[in-house]
Amino acid sequence: xxxxxxxxxxxxxxxxxxxxxxxxxQVTLEKSFTDDLxxxxxxxxxxxxxxxxxxxxxxxxxxxxNLTTVGEAVSYISSAQA
Amino acid sequence: MTGLNQATGAAFTRILSLGAARGDTIVxxxxxxxxxxxxxEWIRQRTGIIERRRSSANxxxxxxxxxxxxxxxxKAGIEPSQIGAVIxxxxxNAVQTPSLAALLADRVGATPAAAYxxxxxxxxxxYGIAQADALIxxxxxxxxxxxxxxxxxxxxxxxxxSISFLLGDGAGAAVVGPSDSVGIGPTVWGSDGSKWDxxxxxxxxxxxxxxxxxxxPTLRQDGQTVFRWAVWEMAKVAxxxxxxxxxxxxxxxxxxPHQANMRIIDEFAKQLGFPxxxxxxxxxxxxxxxxxxxxxxxxxxxxEERPEASGGYALQIGFGAGxxxxxxxxxxx
Numbered sequence: 001x002x003x004x005x006x007x008x009x010x011x012x013x014x015x016x017x018x019x020x021x022x023x024x025x026q027v028t029l030e031k032s033f034t035d036d037l038x039x040x041x042x043x044x045x046x047x048x049x050x051x052x053x054x055x056x057x058x059x060x061x062x063x064x065x066n067l068t069t070v071g072e073a074v075s076y077i078s079s080a081q082a
Numbered sequence: 083m084t085g086l087n088q089a090t091g092a093a094f095t096r097i098l099s100l101g102a103a104r105g106d107t108i109v110x111x112x113x114x115x116x117x118x119x120x121x122x123e124w125i126r127q128r129t130g131i132i133e134r135r136r137s138s139a140n141x142x143x144x145x146x147x148x149x150x151x152x153x154x155x156x157k158a159g160i161e162p163s164q165i166g167a168v169i170x171x172x173x174x175n176a177v178q179t180p181s182l183a184a185l186l187a188d189r190v191g192a193t194p195a196a197a198y199x200x201x202x203x204x205x206x207x208x209y210g211i212a213q214a215d216a217l218i219x220x221x222x223x224x225x226x227x228x229x230x231x232x233x234x235x236x237x238x239x240x241x242x243x244s245i246s247f248l249l250g251d252g253a254g255a256a257v258v259g260p261s262d263s264v265g266i267g268p269t270v271w272g273s274d275g276s277k278w279d280x281x282x283x284x285x286x287x288x289x290x291x292x293x294x295x296x297x298x299p300t301l302r303q304d305g306q307t308v309f310r311w312a313v314w315e316m317a318k319v320a321x322x323x324x325x326x327x328x329x330x331x332x333x334x335x336x337x338x339p340h341q342a343n344m345r346i347i348d349e350f351a352k353q354l355g356f357p358x359x360x361x362x363x364x365x366x367x368x369x370x371x372x373x374x375x376x377x378x379x380x381x382x383x384x385x386e387e388r389p390e391a392s393g394g395y396a397l398q399i400g401f402g403a404g405x406x407x408x409x410x411x412x413x414x415x
Contacts, residue, residue: 040128042345045309061307 002081003055008074015050019043029071037070057081089221095214096265097415098160098225098257101153102382103146104369105137105235105251114247117240125247130344134250134370136235143174144182146253147231148189150378154227155190157415158257162191165257166223169213170199171206171374173403174232178287182231192227203281204340204402205271206230206374207254211398212269212408214258229255230374239284239300248343249301250370254378256415264413267327270319271408280307281403308405312346316401317353319409324397327411334360335394335414336384340401341366341376361388373402385414 003011013027020043033039039047048059051073057080059067067073110133111122125131137146147170155162168190170183183197202209207230214226231253238246258266281303290299320339324331337360339347344366351362363380372379377398385391392414399409 041306042128042309042343045306046313046349049310049314061304061310064306 003078005074005078008055008077009070011054012047012051012070012073012077015047015054019046019050027070029069029074031070032068033070034068051077055081091219091221091224092260093219094261094264095218095258096261096413097211098259099154099157099415100378100382100385101150101155101157101255102379103149103253104379105135105146105233106141107136107138109134109136111247114240118243118247120243120247128345129248130347130364130367131248131370133368135252135368136370137233137251141233141251142176143172143231143233143251143253144185144189146233146251146375147182147186147229147255150231150253150255151186151190151227151229154255154257158225158259160225160257160259165192165195165225165227167196167214167217167226168192169210169226169228171202171210171228171230172199172232173201173203173373174234174236175199176236186229190227195227196223202374202402202406202408203404204342204373204376205400205404205406205408207377208269208398208400208408208410209271211256211258211266211410211412212271215266215269218258218260225257225259227255227257229253230372230376230378232373232375234301234371234373237283237299237301242300242302244305245281245301245303248371250372252369252372252375252379254375254382256378266413267323267329267411269408269410270323270326271406272319273404273406274311275404277307277311277405280304280311280405309343309346311405312342312401313349313353316399316407317350319401319407320350320354320397320399323399323409323411327395327397329395329411331356331360333395334397334411335391336361336363336381336396338363338377338381338384338396338398340399341369341380342371342402361391374400381414
């Protein structure tokens, strides 16, 4: 079942909160994972794997490097959904 | 006309003893943070490492191997001449040939034992244990010396931000021999060569030779690819090794993963969901990542700190460049 962009954002914010403790209202589309949210590449990978499971999508390792902001991740996940 | 003879060996095997040798120098995070434009705090947070052991110029992988092996042989209570094979898992041989194992066999008094090196990166020791188990049960030898020995600092570029700060120097040795009960469970091992580029050297020997600046090849990795594979794929391998062993998670005394990175160990432990009673080896904190040496070093330390663990079951799993992996449940010596 495809999620709306808002649902993807909310779901992603939950995953980020689980992994890092960052509060969900801090997770907004324009935020950069590294510069604004201070999420390191290892935590990023954990979030990516959990997102694959949650949204039933595949996010290859090559793609992860391109997902620098929350908005880019939400777009990618939304389009990757069947 | 008579047929060909078939060798047969002991029905069961176990690890009789372990020996350990760590690099002679303590290298703190502050010592190496400068060239990677980092800090003690960043390194601790990212890797769990407080300090690592490295060898000075006086000490090479063969010397570390010899120290660790001498301890293991002495503790096993056998003569070195009883060793039928010397297997050294290493990526630290500074020459293509001859093997470190041949030199080690000579140094410890095991000549004319068969001697060869295994190139299986951080899975090397588990590959060596699998081979020792098979060699003994097939009647090829009675005792096997399996060593993981590395001087990774020889291959660490101080400015490399992908892996250099993790690396340490050390050797761990195991004497494997016959047993009256199963001491080494079935090995689950394998490879994924599609990820051959995920971790390895930054250039070939030939490129280095032709380089006017004369820089030796050094280690590098694609950390995110390795992390994802190490945690999620290796958790499946660990489960398979546990199932194959017939031992339930609650019956394990210890979990001894390759000491790649504390974040990997933590995430691994979470994925596998072991009860709190299972000791988890975290030697990386003060030793660093010593590739093929990391599992025997971590197990040796665990037994020094918790001698009552002896005789219990440990799940060991190695994984690294190749990508390759190996796991088995063993009885702690």
